[in-house]
Amino acid sequence: MSQPWLPLFILATSLLVAPLIFVLPERAWRARAVVNLSAAVLKLVLVALLVWGFYQGRDYSFGFTVVDGAAFFLQVDALGLMFAGLSALLWLATTVYAIGYLEDSPNRKRFFGFFSLCIASTVGIALAGNLFTFLLFYELLTLATYPLVVHRGHDKALQAGTIYLRYTLSGGLVLLLGVVALHALVGDIAFGQRERLADLGPEAHPMLTVLFLVLLLGLGVKAALVPLHGWLPRAMVAPAPVSALLHAVAVVKAGAFGIVRLVYDVYGISLVHELGLLMLLSVIATVTILYGSVKALSQQELKPRLAYSTVSQVSYIVLGISLFGPFGTIAGLVHLMHQGLMKVTLFYCAGNYAEELGIHRIDELDGAGRRMPMTSLAFTVGALGMIGLPPVAGFITKWYLGMGAVQAGMSWVIVVLMASSLLNAAYFLPILHRLWFRHGPAHGHGNWPEERNLGRFETSAWLLLPTAATTLFSILVGLLAGMTFSPLDLATFVATEEYLP
Amino acid sequence: MIERLGLSPLTIQAESMVAVWVVLGLPLLLGAVGGLVRPARGWPVAMAGLLPLLALAWLWRDVDSEAGRSWMIEIGSLALYWRINGLTLILIALTYLIGLASALYTPAYLREDPQREPRGQAWFWPLLGILISSLSLIWLAVDLLSLYFGLELMGLSAVGLMLLTGKVDALVAGLRYLLLALVGSLAFLLGVSLLLGAWGRLDLAGLARAVEPGAPLWVAVALLSAGLLLKAAAFPLHAWLAPVHASAWIPISALHAGLVVKASFFIALQLWLVLVPEATVAAWAIGGMAGAAVIWGGVMAWRAAKLKDVLAWSTVSQLGYLLLAFPLLIGTDSAVAALAWEGTWLQLAAHGLAKAAMFLAAGNLILATGEIRVAGLAGASRRFPLSLLSFGMAAISLVGLPPSMGFTAKWLLLHAALTGGHWPWLAVLGIGTLLSAAYVFRVFRYSFIEDAPEYEFHPVPWGMDAIALLLALSALLLGLAMEGPLDLLRGAGEGS
Known part of the structure; x- marks a missing residue:
């Protein structure tokens, strides 16, 4: 049974909310909050319905021709569902968070309007059924995030916005060229028609290699692969909910998701292996992981340190898929979800510290655990998860990555993993130490930079609730990884059903 | 691609002629009425503007059932x-749409403009009517005489519209424009007379069969092209464009950039396809001009200090995209030409809509802030979100980002360039995209400044914002709904 309206509805929930928000007056923050939250809940319900229907074996594809040889095409597969689910879940959490975070600040209408557009593009990326549609939403994402990055409107934000555009628009152009070239070569390829390129035969291999590199270059900008990562740490001037979303699901993940699509659904892992490009991917991922971690060590402020940590963590996804085996694939796919949950938690915490206590630098965090125990607990869970301690989600990734490396006979990857875990520990543990064991303003030494008492609890409930929720999820997806519908289960399903070479 | 111009065979049907005459004459008539009544409100203009649209719908229904038709009109000796096909219909629709938007915008604009010239208002309507009718004639005509007539009429009414502000700099710019237009017409006329002397006929279908390569043909085509490219503000003959836009009324700039410069390009491309369909080297030379136009226009738009100059230079740059049609259509194989054909007309329509929307939105911003500099927009995003949104949506189409019409057009042109292996044009399109993003987002960068000083400003009426918004929305959203119009463009060739 075909139900093409469901993916369209899911897109519409956030796409049509944007004009509605633009129409509402700036003052009407209650109405705006209601619209935002109900749309977010509705979308979550619809995505759940989609997951259920997908397991029943329903067909949700929808498409129409735009120009000859290029079609707008939405389809639902397990990988897309994972990403759509993640974005729907985090949209709800981040909307709650943003309502609390932006209370009384100017331009909220603009913020929430573009925020919805940003989520609409993410869902579009998740449900896109071919490269053309993927490209549409990928570029829309760039446009929707620019006003969010420059939201504060001061010099540094505008500068960061310009650099962000320079990187992403150039990347988008390179991607466009690659996609057009692929269309000129073989026409429209729906995701999953892997045999189309493989059937071209060995004489097309040099061309395919070049095209793969072009597409990788275009996608690598958003995925923040070294050396294309320069925009990410600078974009940290954006408000905390934006950083959280950019890192967890929107921009960085869109790039990583695109690379997964490229490798598994357009070229097919066997072809990429045949072309000898997996080794290149492993090397790029390794360099990015180590470089990001080392740079994170040298950051004095909290958000840039988290940003470089993202640079490093997202490449675990690329490393996973480059291992050419079921375990590596599972690790890469599951990390797409896990990293999102953990990183969003960490950014919420950073936002909480900044809002409640005015803390931006790491050395101001001394003793904050006593003043804000819930936030600090959440931060601790996220940080330990990033390092890879069980039972938090990050452990699952590293475990499967290690198994994948053994299986692929690439033991040097294990060395990389160990080195990166040590580096993760080296940049996260000092923060935890400061939070819990140093004496600070909460113990009567000095003052917080800018303390505000935002709520009955340690800070506003709007800020605390999403933080607690995502923390809980990060633990649950690790603890209950063996259950059906867990990210690991989905990733295993994807890897065994679709992507085995 | 010559078969897609719908030149032959001749099919004379009297009943469709009525619709054609209505479509051609109604703007003239309404213009004359407007000159007498001088509507000061938007709604009478809107009511009157529906009439030509209805006439067009009538014509469309008549013609849509077949691939297109052409016929001959004898006036004395x-x-x-004339011919009518999918392409003609699309171009007339575009003309009416942009013309109607400008007409609706003008009464409100003149009320808001502090330095208005009451006498100018009376002349605006008849001149607008002449401009729209002459443009429609140009889209319809397939003989050099009608084309020359349409071109002259269009040029003179455009000059007249430029002069309406009555200010000294407008007079200087307008007269310079007039002078250049006359030089262009002279070159065109010389080319026409050479062709007439050599082959004794002026209809394009006949010329296409009759002409033989040789010095007379090349000189004639060179003269015709030089005249037309001068009028089309093609690089390096573009210098007159920016001063003209800087001093004219906003809705007139919108018309001019959106339609008038395109008409000359349209004639030039048509003549090349008919007269010299194999002149690959010359077409590549035009391609070189296109590249220079894209880059130079983009750089100048990026550096421009005034908002109107940004838009004017952006027109120069975007016309460069259109000029790429010459190397992609002339002497290429049919797969490349088919893609380029669709891409070119889509680019023409996309730029027309987007640039008109952008001019109207920019006009709103200029009126509201009282500032003509880009830097004067500091903080505009908070104060005039709607105007800026329209500007932004038009900008997306200009840069060629999805889901706009500009994107679809660029996709087709890129596809054509790649299929044909024309690497230089690929580079031109790429560089053009980055440059246009640079100059567009420079405007936005100013508008997002939060700590700007609060200048005195007054918001414009919502109607003016709505017109700009609707035009911008059509440029932004129609990009994905292009299958129908593209079918129409393709269908134009099936009859012959």
Whole structure:
């Protein structure tokens, strides 16, 4: 049974909310909050319905021709569902968070309007059924995030916005060229028609290699692969909910998701292996992981340190898929979800510290655990998860990555993993130490930079609730990884059903 | 691609002629009425503006069922050849749409403009009517006489519209424009007379069969092209464009950039396809001009200090995209030409809509802030979100980002360039995209400044914002709904 309206509805929930928000007056923050939250809940319900229907074996594809040889095409597969689910879940959490975070600040209408557009593009990326549609939403994402990055409107934000555009628009152009070239070569390829390129035969291999590199270059900008990562740490001037979303699901993940699509659904892992490009991917991922971690060590402020940590963590996804085996694939796919949950938690915490206590630098965090125990607990869970301690989600990734490396006979990857875990520990543990064991303003030494008492609890409930929720999820997806519908289960399903070479 | 111009065979049907005459004459009539009544409100203009649209719908229904038709009109000893097909219909629709938007915008604009000239208002309507009718004639005509007539009429009414502000700099710019237009017309006329002398006929279908390569043909085509490219503000003959836009009324700039410069390009491309369909080297030379136009226009738009100059230079740059049609259509194989054909007309329509929307939105911003500099927009995003949104949506189409019409057009042109292996044009399109993003987002960068000083400003009426918004929305959203119009463009060739 075909139900093409469901993916369209899911897109519409956030796409049509944007004009509605633009129409509402700036003052009407209650109405705006209601619209935002109900749309977010509705979308979550619809995505759940989609997951259920997908397991029943329903067909949700929808498409129409735009120009000859290029079609707008939405389809639902397990990988897309994972990403759509993640974005729907985090949209709800981040909307709650943003309502609390932006209370009384100017331009909220603009913020929430573009925020919805940003989520609409993410869902579009998740449900896109071919490269053309993927490209549409990928570029829309760039446009929707620019006003969010420059939201504060001061010099540094505008500068960061310009650099962000320079990187992403150039990347988008390179991607466009690659996609057009692929269309000129073989026409429209729906995701999953892997045999189309493989059937071209060995004489097309040099061309395919070049095209793969072009597409990788275009996608690598958003995925923040070294050396294309320069925009990410600078974009940290954006408000905390934006950083959280950019890192967890929107921009960085869109790039990583695109690379997964490229490798598994357009070229097919066997072809990429045949072309000898997996080794290149492993090397790029390794360099990015180590470089990001080392740079994170040298950051004095909290958000840039988290940003470089993202640079490093997202490449675990690329490393996973480059291992050419079921375990590596599972690790890469599951990390797409896990990293999102953990990183969003960490950014919420950073936002909480900044809002409640005015803390931006790491050395101001001394003793904050006593003043804000819930936030600090959440931060601790996220940080330990990033390092890879069980039972938090990050452990699952590293475990499967290690198994994948053994299986692929690439033991040097294990060395990389160990080195990166040590580096993760080296940049996260000092923060935890400061939070819990140093004496600070909460113990009567000095003052917080800018303390505000935002709520009955340690800070506003709007800020605390999403933080607690995502923390809980990060633990649950690790603890209950063996259950059906867990990210690991989905990733295993994807890897065994679709992507085995 | 010559078969897609719908030149032959001749099919004379009297009943469709009525619709054609209505479509051609109604703007003239309404213009004359407007000159007498001088509507000061938008709604009478809107009511009157529906009439030509209805006439067009009538014509469309008549013609849509077939691939297109062409016919001959004899006036004394003169024979005029006209045709109507999918391309013509689309271009007339575009003309009406942009013309109507400008007409609706003008009464409100003149009320808001502090330095208005009451006498100018009376002349605006008849001149607008002449401009729209002459443009429609140009889209219809397939003989050099009608084309020359349309071109002259269009040029003179455009100059008249430029002069309406009555200010000294407008007079200087307008007269310079007039002078250049006359030089262009002279070159065109010389080319026409050479062709007439050599082959004794002026209809394009006949010329296409009759002409033989040789010095007379090349000189004639060179003269015709030089005249037309001068009028089309093609690089390096573009210098007159920016001063003209800087001093004219906003809705007139919108018309001019959106339609008038395109008409000359349209004639030039048509003549090349008919007269010299194999002149690959010359077409590549035009391609070189296109590249220079894209880059130079983009750089100048990026550096421009005034908002209107940004838009004017952006027109120069975007016309460069259109000029790429010459190397992609002339002497290429049919797969490349088919893609480029669709891409070119889509680019023409996309730029027309987007640039008109952008001019109207920019006009709103200029009126509201009282500032003509880009830097004067500091903080505009908070104060005039709607105007800026329209500007932004038009900008997306200009840069060629999805889901706009500009994107679809660029996709087709890129596809054509790649299929044909024309690497230089690929580079031109790429560089053009980055440059246009640079100059567009420079405007936005100013508008997002939060700590700007609060200048005195007054918001414009919502109607003016709505017109700009609707035009911008059509440029932004129609990009994905292009299958129908593209079918129409393709269908134009099936009849012959």
